[in-house]
Amino acid sequence: MSLLLLCTPVFAMNLSSEPISPVPTDNRFNPDKVSLGRTLFHDPRLSSDNSISCASCHNLKQGGADDAKVSVGVRGEPGTANTPTVFNSSLNFVQFWNGRAADLTEQVNGPVHNPVEMDANWPLIVSRLSQDPAMGQRFEALYPDGVNEANIRDAITEFERSLLTLNAPFDRWLRGEESALSDEQKTGYRLFKSYGCISCHQGTNVGGNMYAPFGAVKDIADYFSERGTSLTETDLGRYSATNDTADRYLFKVPSLRLASLTSPYFHDGSVKELESAIKIMGRFQLGREIPAEHITAISSFIESLQGNHPELNR
Structure with missing residues (x-):
C-alpha cells in the first residue's frame, strides 16, 4: 500500500463538501452466490498443485492481505508485488498495482494463470470442480449451464463485492456522530488534508480511484535510489502493463480503509510500520518532513477508517 500524503478544518460537518465519503450500507448481493464464491475463494483446487487458494494470500482475518x-x-514461489487487501476492492477503479485488470471479474484470471501464484488454467479447474457432485449441484442451482469458467469467476466476484467494511468510526463521524472520533483522530484528519495526502487518497475508498507516481518529488529525493535495492519490473508500475514511458513508476493509489491492518506497505512491501510509511510518503511524495506528533495523529486518523465485516472476525 502506498500512502500519498493537506486543506480545510473539520468543524461543522457538511458531508457533501468532504473529499471522503462513507462506504454505502444499502448494498444488495445474491447470498447464494456469495456463499458459493466464499467456498471457491478458500478452495485450493484453483491452484495447479492443490496447495493454495485465494485466501492463502488474501487472509480475511488479517485484513484481506x-x-x-x-x-x-x-x-x-515468491510473488513480485505486495498483496493488496481484497476488502473494499470493488470500490477500486481498476485492479492490481499497475491497473492491468479493469474489474474484479477480469482480476480473477491474474492469479489463476500466474506461474508464481496459482499456475493453473480454467479447463483444469472446471474439470476438478465438475467431478465434485456437491459442487456441481451448487452451481446448477444458480447457473443453468453449471460449472464453467464464467460462472466460477462470477461467484468469486460476487463474494469479493460483498467484502465491504461498514460503519468505520470515521464514516459514523461523517454521518454526524461527533463522538465517533477522538480529538487526535480529528486532528489527524485535518493534517491529512493540510499536508496534501487527500489529493490522492479521497473518495469512498480513500484511494483506489486514480493513478499516481511513486516518488513524485525526484528533484528532492528519489525513493528507488535511496531504497538500496535494484529496480524490478514491478517498480515500473503501470509501464509494465502499457509499455508507455509516461507510465513509469505510476501506480494505482491504494485504499487506506484497512491500512492499519495490512502491513507491510507499498507495492514492494518494504515498510512494516504505518508511521514509517507516512514519514516516507511525506518525504518522497510531498517533499516535506512531517513531525513525529503529526505522523502519530495521521496514523490515528487512518485507524479510524477501519470498518466492520463478519469475515474479519471469523
Whole structure:
C-alpha cells in the first residue's frame, strides 16, 4: 500500500463538501452466490498443485492481505508485488498495482494463470470442480449451464463485492456522530488534508480511484535510489502493463480503509510500520518532513477508517 500524503478544518460537518465519503450500507448481493464464491475463494483446487487458494494470500482475518513482503505461491514461489487487501476492492477503479485488470471479474484470471501464484488454467479447474457432485449441484442451482469458467469467476466476484467494511468510526463521524472520533483522530484528519495526502487518497475508498507516481518529488529525493535495492519490473508500475514511458513508476493509489491492518506497505512491501510509511510518503511524495506528533495523529486518523465485516472476525 502506498500512502500519498493537506486543506480545510473539520468543524461543522457538511458531508457533501468532504473529499471522503462513507462506504454505502444499502448494498444488495445474491447470498447464494456469495456463499458459493466464499467456498471457491478458500478452495485450493484453483491452484495447479492443490496447495493454495485465494485466501492463502488474501487472509480475511488479517485484513484481506497477509503479513509478508510478497506472498508465496505454488511450489513456494515468491510473488513480485505486495498483496493488496481484497476488502473494499470493488470500490477500486481498476485492479492490481499497475491497473492491468479493469474489474474484479477480469482480476480473477491474474492469479489463476500466474506461474508464481496459482499456475493453473480454467479447463483444469472446471474439470476438478465438475467431478465434485456437491459442487456441481451448487452451481446448477444458480447457473443453468453449471460449472464453467464464467460462472466460477462470477461467484468469486460476487463474494469479493460483498467484502465491504461498514460503519468505520470515521464514516459514523461523517454521518454526524461527533463522538465517533477522538480529538487526535480529528486532528489527524485535518493534517491529512493540510499536508496534501487527500489529493490522492479521497473518495469512498480513500484511494483506489486514480493513478499516481511513486516518488513524485525526484528533484528532492528519489525513493528507488535511496531504497538500496535494484529496480524490478514491478517498480515500473503501470509501464509494465502499457509499455508507455509516461507510465513509469505510476501506480494505482491504494485504499487506506484497512491500512492499519495490512502491513507491510507499498507495492514492494518494504515498510512494516504505518508511521514509517507516512514519514516516507511525506518525504518522497510531498517533499516535506512531517513531525513525529503529526505522523502519530495521521496514523490515528487512518485507524479510524477501519470498518466492520463478519469475515474479519471469523
